[in-house]
Amino acid sequence: xxxxxxxxxxxxxxxxxxxxxxxxxxxxxxxxxxxxxDAKRLSDVELxxxxxxxxxxxxxxxxxxxxxxxxxxxxxxxxxxxxxxMSPDAIARYWLDRRVRGGPPPPRQxxxxxTVVRLVAKLQGAxxxxxxxxxxxxxRVVARIRNGKVQPx
Numbered sequence: 463x464x465x466x467x468x469x470x471x472x473x474x475x476x477x478x479x480x481x482x483x484x485x486x487x488x489x490x491x492x493x494x495x496x497x498x499x500d501a502k503r504l505s506d507v508e509l510x511x512x513x514x515x516x517x518x519x520x521x522x523x524x525x526x527x528x529x530x531x532x533x534x535x536x537x538x539x540x541x542x543x544x545x546x547x548m549s550p551d552a553i554a555r556y557w558l559d560r561r562v563r564g565g566p567p568p569p570r571q572x573x574x575x576x577t578v579v580r581l582v583a584k585l586q587g588a589x590x591x592x593x594x595x596x597x598x599x600x601x602r603v604v605a606r607i608r609n610g611k612v613q614p615x
Contacts (some may be wrong), residue, residue: 506612529571
């Protein structure tokens with residue numbers, strides 16, 4: 463059986479050996495928090511537990527308020543692939559299962575990255591992710607996502 467070049471590329475993408483264009487290798491993003499959050503940097507594992515709502519509090523009793531972008535937006539798909547290692551369909555199934563089992567709700571959804579910056583700047587305990595170009599002095603960067611990898615700020 464001879465595979466065409468296109469089928470080989472599709473197979474490699476499916477196996478996760480190559481990133482699909484705009485999927486995990488989208489624009490560089492910054493993970494931002496409210497300035498009063500005591501975390502200085504967050505690892506990929508810490509971000510995963512926060513965005514799967516397995517970790518719900520910063521140190522002490524301050525609640526974590528995570529914000530997501532719309533489900534099929536390029537930045538959200540890239541974030542979910544890089545941090546949660548899930549496709550849009552897999553993450554939808556995850557939240558449906560959590561809802562059926564009575565688990566905590568998913569992170570709140572903001573309509574666009576500018577709104578995420580504004581919300582994170584105003585709400586103590588907030589965390590979100592946005593394209594690096596939108597970071598302002600009103601928030602603090604705790605991680606960066608480049609080429610599908612979580613990196614220190």
